[in-house]
Amino acid sequence: MAGKLWSRILNPGGGLRYHSRALRYRNSRWQDYRQQLASWLEEWTSAAEAASTDLLLIAPSAGHCLPSTWLGSFRSVAAIDLDPMARILFRRLHGASMPAPVGWIASDVFQEWEALLASHPDHAVLFCNFLGQAAECDEARAAEWFARLPMSLTGRRWASFHDRYSGELPTKAASALDSPHRADSETLLRHFYEKGISGELTEHELPPIFPQDRPYRYWSWPLAPDQFHIIEGCRS
Numbered sequence: 001m002a003g004k005l006w007s008r009i010l011n012p013g014g015g016l017r018y019h020s021r022a023l024r025y026r027n028s029r030w031q032d033y034r035q036q037l038a039s040w041l042e043e044w045t046s047a048a049e050a051a052s053t054d055l056l057l058i059a060p061s062a063g064h065c066l067p068s069t070w071l072g073s074f075r076s077v078a079a080i081d082l083d084p085m086a087r088i089l090f091r092r093l094h095g096a097s098m099p100a101p102v103g104w105i106a107s108d109v110f111q112e113w114e115a116l117l118a119s120h121p122d123h124a125v126l127f128c129n130f131l132g133q134a135a136e137c138d139e140a141r142a143a144e145w146f147a148r149l150p151m152s153l154t155g156r157r158w159a160s161f162h163d164r165y166s167g168e169l170p171t172k173a174a175s176a177l178d179s180p181h182r183a184d185s186e187t188l189l190r191h192f193y194e195k196g197i198s199g200e201l202t203e204h205e206l207p208p209i210f211p212q213d214r215p216y217r218y219w220s221w222p223l224a225p226d227q228f229h230i231i232e233g234c235r236s
């Protein structure tokens with residue numbers, strides 16, 4: 001039992017290391033990324049719409065990148081994350097803006113998915129930088145879950161921001177990129193990286209779970225001095 005708790009606190013996709021980076025960088029090197037994400041979220045659900053909407057956050061960690069005022073504009077917020085520290089830090093960051101306590105579920109998304117949707121039948125769903133990392137956590141279970149995902153979201157309001165690329169290669173200062181469809185690699189590399197730069201990048205393979213022919217938005221996230229991500233946003 002204690003081993004399971006530690007594995008959740010130290011989990012590679014979040015956990016202690018992620019919290020310490022977030023607390024160090026969220027108001028400095030993450031600031032532009034957080035503002036770009038906030039604009040995109042407000043376009044997805046405005047404060048006026050949020051007042052009559054319940055929100056379900058999928059793997060938000062402590063919501064280090066999410067805007068407090070926007071979260072606080074929803075009628076209610078629920079969240080699922082494996083990390084037991086997430087709820088404590090979330091309350092410290094956002095508690096003052098929330099009209100009611102967040103309904104936390106400390107469980108595994110893959111295991112709980114159908115039950116989670118059934119118990120939150122009308123909630124809008126926000127995948128918080130989870131889909132690009134899901135396969136890294138558990139490839140076989142993620143693949144099986146990805147196959148069921150589109151059907152399970154039918155009729156729901158949903159949005160996802162997730163890793164498309166990551167690596168040590170520094171991104172250049174660039175505005176967010178809007179694309180009328182899922183952008184190809186060449187377009188993204190041209191927009192976010194200096195011409196002629198070379199190095200290794202990880203492409204976070206996502207099965208085509210969401211339609212390719214809808215608008216997508218892209219931002220860069222300078223996660224750490226030696227780690228840069230290109231984030232992809234897609235919403236219903």
Ligand SMILES: C[S@@+](CC[C@H](N)C(=O)[O-])C[C@H]1O[C@@H](n2cnc3c(N)ncnc32)[C@H](O)[C@@H]1O
Nearest residue numbers: 014059060061064065081082083108109128129
């Ligand atoms: C990179 S963090 C999310 C970052 C967050 N969006 C932010 O704004 O700071 C990924 C989160 O996914 C959670 N996670 C990973 N696998 C999970 C699973 N199978 N079920 C539930 N949560 C999971 C981790 O605990 C971690 O908090």
